[in-house]
Amino acid sequence: MSDQGYQLVNNGYDPDNQVPSFDDSSDIDQTFYIHLAHGTQETTRDDTINETIHYIYAGGKKAHDDVIAGKTFTQNGTKDLVTGDITWRPVTSQQFASVKSPTISGYTPDYTVVPAVTVNYGDPDINTTVTYTADQQVATIVYVDRTTGQTLNTLMEHGASDTTIPYQSANDLKTYEGQGYVLDDNQYDPTTTPKFDDDSNVDQTYYIYLKHGTKNVSETPTVHETIHYVYADGTTAAKDVTAQKQFSRQGTEDLVTKQITWQPVASQQFASVKSPTITGYTPDQLSIPAIMVNYNDGDVVRRVTYTPAELQATIKYIDDNTGAVLQTDNGTGKYQDPIKFANDVNTQIKDYEGQGYTLVSNNFAGQKYQADNAKNTF
Incomplete structure (x- = not known):
């Protein structure tokens, strides 16, 4: 048997x-x-238990290579050769060590450490999934006026690592352009919108630089000079003399502040003008002096006033028999005023007639002062 x-x-x-x-x-x-x-009969059997740790992002995409480990058991037993039954002897348990989850910048795992686990012969394989959730990141967008160095606006955006930052600059840039700004350097979204990074320790900062737009401007004002010639009573003595100087200046207008920076403009000079001669009158200025004028000066108005000249008159009483001058009288007056002497002429003639003289001739007949004193001599 x-x-x-x-x-x-x-x-x-x-x-x-x-x-x-x-x-x-x-x-x-x-x-x-x-x-x-x-x-x-003595017999053995082997069993391998595998532990697999999967690392995925919240959306299911693979985040890191799997970590795989195995434990192999060998169990000893005694087989009943009649019944075929095997009596197995106990096998010592084994342990999968704890596994630290890998660091992925910008993401946080739901298990920082997969804990150690004890397994026995015949246990099923172990599958563990570690899910990484994106950290919240901060991005700052700063608008800078490069012309003045001032910060125009600061915006802060929040979002998950590696996702597109929601802010787009196009509308704000259009607004700034409407205020006279010109884009100088867009370090944020020159062609495409950037994403939040995965560095949770340092916030992202983007700068958009604007400068003041400008345009060329010019002006051509004219400064006039007018010289009035008048008598003392204000009536016109001679025709006005007029002259003008036209200026042209170039400038640059700041389209943001609306301020204009003008280039210097050279002064100009109105030449001196000799006062016209008016018979019997003396001007208070023999000539109007030259004068310098600058851009944007007001018009120049100047006045020359004519007053009657101070004239001299002389009358002599002569003894024709001897040629001797009996008397000389003088007078002073203004042009076209009646000539008057210290002694009335007619009275003086009568006085000489009373002395035995006979009037031979008299060329004074109450004339008025002439501009030439030689014509005021009698």
Whole structure:
């Protein structure tokens, strides 16, 4: 029966291949016992348990390579060669060590450490998933007036790592352009909108530089000079003399502040003007002096006033018989005023007639002062 897995323990029938004989007792039957035991055989079996840690982003995309580890068990047992049953002996447990989750910049795992786990022979494989959620990032967009160095506006945007920053500058740039600004350097979204980075320790800062737009401007004002010639009573003595100087200046207008920076303009000069001669009158200015004028000066108005000249008159009384000058009288007056002497002429003639003189001639007949004193001599 060894082919059935039994092992002989005790052969009480024919232990040494000696077949027994029947006894001679008719009252009791003979009974023989052969004792058999189940044969056994040592056996082993192996089992491998795998631990797999998956690293993914919240959306399911792979974040990092899997970490895989395995534990192999060998179990010893005894097989009953008759029944085929195996009695397995206990196997010592094994432990998967804890695993620190890898650092991914800008993301936070739901498990910073996958804890250690104890497994036994026959346990199922272990699958653990570590999910990384994007950190909240901050991006600052600063508008700077490069002309003045002043900050025009500061914007702050919040969002998850590696996602597109929602702010777009186009509308604000259009507004600034309407205020006279010109884009100088867009370091934020010159062609495409940037994304939030994955550095949670440092906020992103972007600068958009604007400068003041300008345009060329010019002006051509004219400064006039007018010289009035008048008598003392204000009536016109001579025709006005007029002159003008035209200026042209160039400038640059700041389209933001509306201020204009003008280039210097050279002064100009009105030349001196000699006052016209008017018979019998004296001007208070023989000539109007030259004068310098600058851009944007007001018009120049100047006045020359004529007053009658101070004239001299002389009358002589002559004795024609002797040629002697009997008397000389003088007078002073203004042009066209009646000539008057200290002694009335007619009275003086009568006085001489009373002295025995006879009037031969008299060329004074109450004339008025002439501009030439020679004509005021009698």
